[in-house]
Amino acid sequence: MYEMSGEPGRGEDRAGEQAAVAEVEPLIWFRQEPASRRPSHTRADIARAALEIADSEGFDSVSMRRVAERLGAGTMTLYHYVRNKDELITLMIDQVMAEVVVPAGELSDDWRTALTQIANRTRDAFAAHHWIFEPMGDGRPGPNGMRHFEQSLQAVAPLGLDRDQTFELIGQVDDYVFGYALREVQEREEHERGRPPEVLDFFKRELASGAYPLIDDFFGGDLDAGFDAVVDFLGRPGRFDRGLSRLLDGIEAEFSPK
Amino acid sequence: MYEMSGEPGRGEDRAGEQAAVAEVEPLIWFRQEPASRRPSHTRADIARAALEIADSEGFDSVSMRRVAERLGAGTMTLYHYVRNKDELITLMIDQVMAEVVVPAGELSDDWRTALTQIANRTRDAFAAHHWIFEPMGDGRPGPNGMRHFEQSLQAVAPLGLDRDQTFELIGQVDDYVFGYALREVQEREEHERGRPPEVLDFFKRELASGAYPLIDDFFGGDLDAGFDAVVDFLGRPGRFDRGLSRLLDGIEAEFSPK
């Protein structure tokens, strides 16, 4: 992710040798955190501090300096617990995934209910940690991510699908959930930024051009009131569940045609 | 987005005065691009150069220096066409939205077909410009974004829904499309990075713990083969359309109960 002074110390890879096998640097999950003497912090502490900064000030505000500062430690101290910032982010993400995992025993036996449970937890966690979409997808599987996948498999197990169908089904629900959460986060950020008057001016000018008859109709003449109505609509509950329901309806109709 | 030396020249806002109204800085869409003398570049040139860098090297590689360099210009020259990097990004996004807009006259009269057309264009554009999710949602409406919304309204117009229902329907399809595109981008990036052996080691160790019986079963013993099969499955076409179909099935069942 951050390759600022690209791959230091790697040197000129000695040709021929299958060095790649030998020089694998283990993932953070393989390396015990410092505990032999008397470490002042734990990885969990560090991850929590980073989460707090990200939650309240945004992902970009998470810097090694800021995290260390919040812990009352020197910047470089963090590098004793974590190899680089990427690993810190890995910890942060796995922490969020922990919130996505449904507590043991609570997962329903009914596939629709179970998928809905997981979906709601995912949505809530992503909404609470709105920065999650920025670093995600850089390939950092963690223990809690695996637990989440295990639960997804458990949820759809009653349907008795084959592997491809299973994967497709879970993926499609994830697609909807991710998209909803992403767009919800975007909307909320936009709402928190407030609606700058320039934007409204821009809309008005564009609409005045007559090129958008349906948008014009959609907002019903009064743009300000229309915007407010849309914002109000976005804030009303149930939208997420209704969309998920429709998707699950479509899935159910396919698997159990009446 | 970039507030590095925060709000220069704004000064100590003179209390009392409703200065906020007067000091609105117009959006880029309101400001003509330089054309009076003999400008060496155009906003379109600049946006294209930035797109090319982002497409091939990633969004983080787009810097004012790099864009200027690609154009054979001095860095600060860009600031004549664009007020800051945020505006450049705004141009980039609107350029992508231009690809999302269905060419005039091609939009179907059937709502399902029309929504599918739009969805496919969106997916294709987002896949081609995989960086799009990083800057999106910072509140930058543009002309092409508006055209896209107009088309979405046009697509569902035949259903004769009220405003809330219309907005909800469009939003739900967008949720799915965004989520699919986002996850597709993430998967592709992961695939391009290759599957580092440490990740496989991690999976193996976790699975060996016995805590994930369903994942174990899912991969069927041979983790390498299982991974390959999943990657192969992800690459096969039709997955997007099948998911969209299921969602539209659910929607159709709700609006036209047989």
Added chain:
DNA sequence: GTTGGCGTAGTACAGCGTACGAGGAACTTA
């Protein structure tokens, strides 16, 4: 009591966005 390694602070460096303002080019006016 000694010592080796852990934890820390400080420094250095490359790259970022962009404020400032000098300088040249091109059009307008006299």
Added chain:
DNA sequence: TAAGTTCCTCGTACGCTGTACTACGCCAAC
């Protein structure tokens, strides 16, 4: 044609970033 004016280009500099590196103090283990 000459001067004035405006547009356009871009070198320099500043404060920010992540992080590698160095030097040093402290404390647990021998």
